[in-house]
Amino acid sequence: GAGVSQSPRYKVAKRGQDVALRCDPISGHVSLFWYQQALGQGPEFLTYFQNEAQLDKSGLPSDRFFAERPEGSVSTLKIQRTQQEDSAVYLCASSFSRRSSYEQYFGPGTRLTVT
Amino acid sequence: SQQGEEDPQALSIQEGENATMNCSYKTSINNLQWYRQNSGRGLVHLILIRSNEREKHSGRLRVTLDTSKKSSSLLITASRAADTASYFCATDVYAGNNRKLIWGLGTSLAVNP
Numbered sequence: 001g002a003g004v005s006q007s008p009r010y011k012v013a014k015r016g017q018d019v020a021l022r023c024d025p026i027s028g029h030v031s032l033f034w035y036q037q038a039l040g041q042g043p044e045f046l047t048y049f050q051n052e053a054q055l056d057k058s059g060l061p062s063d064r065f066f067a068e069r070p071e072g073s074v075s076t077l078k079i080q081r082t083q084q085e086d087s088a089v090y091l092c093a094s095s096f097s098r099r100s101s102y103e104q105y106f107g108p109g110t111r112l113t114v115t
Numbered sequence: 116s117q118q119g120e121e122d123p124q125a126l127s128i129q130e131g132e133n134a135t136m137n138c139s140y141k142t143s144i145n146n147l148q149w150y151r152q153n154s155g156r157g158l159v160h161l162i163l164i165r166s167n168e169r170e171k172h173s174g175r176l177r178v179t180l181d182t183s184k185k186s187s188s189l190l191i192t193a194s195r196a197a198d199t200a201s202y203f204c205a206t207d208v209y210a211g212n213n214r215k216l217i218w219g220l221g222t223s224l225a226v227n228p
Contacts (some may be wrong), residue, residue, distance in 0.1 A: 035218075042203050042218035043158070056213045091158065103148070104216070106158035 004107035006092050012113045013082045021077045021110045025094030033104060034067055034077050035091040043091055049075060050098055082114045121204060121222040129227050134191045136222040138204030139184075145207040145214060147180055149189050152221070153200035161189075161202075194226045 005024045013019050025032050031050055035043035036059075045059040051072035060067070064083075069075040079086055089111050093104040122137045138147070149161045164171045164180045164187065171178045177190040191198055201223050205216040 033216075040220075042205075042220050044218070045215050048213065048215065056210065056215065058210065093158075103160045103163060105160070108157045 004092055004094050004105050006090075006107035006110050008110060009108060010111050010113075012115060015084060015114055016081050017114075018078065018080045019082055019112065021079075021090050021092075021112070023075045023077070023092030023094075023107060025073065025075070025092070026096075026105055027073075029094035029096050029105070030098050031095040031104075032069055032075050033093045033095070034075070035093065036061075037089045037091055037109070039088075046077070046090075079112075082112075084114050087112055087114045121202070121219045123222060124220070125223045125225075127225040127227065128194055130194060130196055132194055134194050134198070134224055134226070136189045136202050136224070138187045138189070138219055140187075140204075140206045140217075140219075141185065142206075142208055144182070145209070147178075147187050148205045148207065148216065149176075149178060149187075150203045150205060151200045152203065158203075191224075194224075196226050196228045198224060199226045200224060 007022045033048050034046040036046055037043045047067045048056040049069040052069050064080045066078045089109040091109045092107045095102050095104045120139050128134050144166055146163055146165045148163045150158050151161055152158045162173045162176055162178050164178050175192045180187045201221040203218055203221045205218045207214055208217055
């Protein structure tokens with residue numbers, strides 16, 4: 001594919017609403033990562049998939065956050081009962097390597113605003 | 116949690132000048148990566164330096180790594196207005212059975228034409 005794509009690019013949710021953010025990684029990339037980036041901060045790791053297996057979800061801030069990658073390609077990050085502190089840009093990245101820390105290719109992000 | 120701290124937080128220079136950004140980190144690393152982020156292209160990987168390397172070059176970029184001081188620097192030579200962006204260092208560390216990237220807060224670079 002041309003690159004990592006994410007949708008929607010912008011999402012406004014009322015507090016308490018559930019949201020689903022989608023990531024289409026580069027075709028053939030084994031590893032997929034989700035990050036949360038607050039304004040003026042660096043990305044913060046949320047979770048990591050190798051194919052369909054979620055190998056690390058240590059960064060998910062609460063049990064309201066859930067991610068899946070059922071067929072080892074497209075991934076969805078779901079946030080239940082959104083809170084204002086969930087407002088951030090959610091970045092998805094993919095990597096060809098099975099090793100989680102080689103060069104990562106990032107999507108444009110989804111900017112989530114919770115009102 | 117953030118591991119790296121970039122210094123300075125913000126930098127403003129004239130086109131043609133060199134820009135130097137520093138990154139310090141706390142724990143042992145496998146490698147260190149620099150990324151650039153601007154509104155037009157999102158986060159883009161620039162260069163990776165392994166823990167057993169001391170210096171690496173890529174075009175106008177020069178990265179150094181001093182593992183004894185737990186620090187790295189990124190030098191951009193002959194800067195251009197298009198280099199205006201935020202620059203992040205990310206350290207590859209062991210986390211349990213996995214490895215992950217831990218990111219700094221970034222340096223905001225403005226290159227004035």
